[in-house]
Amino acid sequence: MRRRDLITVIGGTPIAWPCTVLAQPTGQVRLVGVLMGFEDEAISRALVAQFRASLATLGWKEGDNLRIALRWGTGSTDRIAALARELVNMRPDAILGETTPVAVALARETKSIPIVFVTVSDPVGSGLAASVVHPGGNVTGFTYVESTVGGKWVELLKELVPRTLRVALLFNPATAPPLKFYLPSIQAAATSLAIQTSTAPVHARDEIETVVAAQARGPGGGLIVMPDIFNAAHHELIIALAARYGVPAIFGNDFAESGGLIFYGADFAETFRLGAGYIDRVLKGANPGDLPIQLPQKFTLSLNLKTAKALGLTVPGSLLARADEVIE
Template sequence: MRRREFILAVGGAAFAVPLAVRAQQRDELRRIGVIVQVAQDDPEAQASVAAFKAAMQELGWRNDHNLQIDLRGAAGDPERMQALARELIALKPDVILARSTPVTAALLRQTRTIPVVFTVVSDPVGERFVESLARPGGNATGFTNVESSLTGKWLELLKEVAPSVKRVAFIFNPKLAPGGGSYYTRLIEASAPSFAIKPTVVPVSGADDIEHAIDEFASKPNGGLVVLPDTATLVNRNLIVALADRHRVPAIYAFRIVVTEGGLMSYGIDVLDQYRQAAGYVDRILKGAKPTELPVQLPAKFVMSINLKTAKRLGLEVPMLLQQRADEVIE
């Protein structure tokens, strides 16, 4: 081969390789749909999705490089959840990340082929999202936010910070809560006698219902609130905190963010950590694993947060031993 022809051949090959690599990178762009149950700009959603993206990046997936993330927020609206599920499924993503029971239900009504990784779901077997925790058996797997002692722990902590509590209202939206509310209802009613507490079921459908229900419940003494981890209570968390303050009613929540925004105390999963764990499952699915091969994960730990400013406003003295046990104390 002549020298000029050799140089051209080598140079052309060198030029072709980067083009091939760039083309391969474009071909390998993977698409993830993400649906959160609250509004897309809700601080809870923003923090959770940021944790997921950071974990994905640590695993080698960078948004707009080899990954495209399509984020949607349902703002607590069941009809919008259905519409967003249809919208994302039509985009044919490689996997969908879902937050909450109603969002996961909306997705699985419309696809049994696209892999779904769920987070903060209370009863995936009872909701028929999976066949069993160990062997999901379909196109969905993920992470739960409950174990059997959780509701008893809510009552125990509420009594510890407010010993005078003898009545507890537990607030939920039947359209959005696990099992229509029956999942937590059974657990709380089973736990309540151990703490000499009379439980009161308070189903609500929106802000007006919440205000009326808390106003009525707080009209009698020695009451407390257990705010269940459903979409309606999270969307309306600021209203619930304000009403609890107005009536000087102690309340315990399932999510830390409520305490950082003024709620008295919370006990529940570390939501951000669960999103980081979900990134691990999404990564494995993108690399070829099937949801049915990935067991549903139970919570590894629960975290407790206490807001001493709110306790002071409510006239409560938080025991020092309880403060020492807390993972976070806001002063």
């Protein structure tokens, strides 16, 4: 079940676009680079397909007036840096970058080629923009979380699993957005619900099991899988380990359809559609520094009832009623 709302406002105020009339696509073939943080057959490829389809509806047709140079990261900062350099050296007309590490790597390589980012957590804190309303420079785009979402992860996990007494935050320091962006809201919610929190940094795939197993050793253990391209690249392993050890986990990326118990965040597909809109504006002459960064106002809640049943959980009716997507 899906109920998706358009995310096109900042701070609750509708964006007023400038009245400047921009040039329409011409016969010239424009090159757009796309750098994804990780590759997943069912998830990230569908997002790229959404981006392509959205550009087509705006008049940009591959093989006609558009060429897309697509590159896939693997959740590795070294590979992302190399791919960012490769794309910039191609001198595209614009680049779409997915995730914070990707956007940062692209911005490091060029101060002139327009960059539109999607699924970035803290663009100002990450040094990508001077401000949300007036980014300046050559970078703008769409965030998919705000700092207070951390507290919602804690609250939702507690609502779904009342026995939760402690949660670990799973993340890779090299690839995750700065943890300080989320920590205040996470700690405030945890304190109010008498939940202990701990950080669980990992640097390699074989370290993940240690974190999950630790949460299973005592009563009331849970996991917050932070939005992180490392976690995204290894989501199947994290989901499998959470099931094996019986640890309830809430995800900062939408992996409910892959077996993740619960997700709360913005609609990624909608973000890519909106990203295509900004790429369209840039190709028609808009300055990215003049395009405000857009913040999500409507968040999506996804639940996997099969996973909940396997963990022996009864999903509250109030939570089911609020869910945008329920996988049975």
